[in-house]
Amino acid sequence: MSHLQNLLLDTLLGTKHVDSAALIKLQERSLCVASPGFSVMPGDVRTLVNGFAKNPLQTRREGLYFKEKDYKCIRADDYSLYAKNEKTGVVVVKTHLYLLVATYTEGMYPSVCVEATEKLGKFVPRSPMPLSLW
Helix, strand or coil, rough: CCCHHHHHHHHHHHHHHCCEEEEEECCEEEEEEECCCCCHHHHHHHHHHHHCCCCHHHHHHHCCEEEEEEEEEEEEEECCEEECCCCEEEEEEEECCEEEEEEEEEEEECCHHHHHHHHHHHHHCCCCHHHCCC
């Protein structure tokens, strides 16, 4: 298991209010690492990247189609997207280099998922840095 995957597991899934998590490289628009069993398809990566590329108002109006579900957008700005579908949701935090994605399910507290994801987003390097220094 990579250092990045351990970081996701310990800081996000360790809260017990994040069901799955992933880190997406913005420039390459590709999945860097994900929690076990969480597959983020290229179409989902495009959806999330485009959610930030659009006007936030447009993203809030249209919502997100992620992992074959329609999500109602709760928050959309230059740094964060929060969306929900019934009792599940997705939180996406943008750094200079990455998108940090976390999901929650029924019985989990969305606020804890948001707080943990936002805090990790502040920790994730904002400029290129060898992973061995993390």
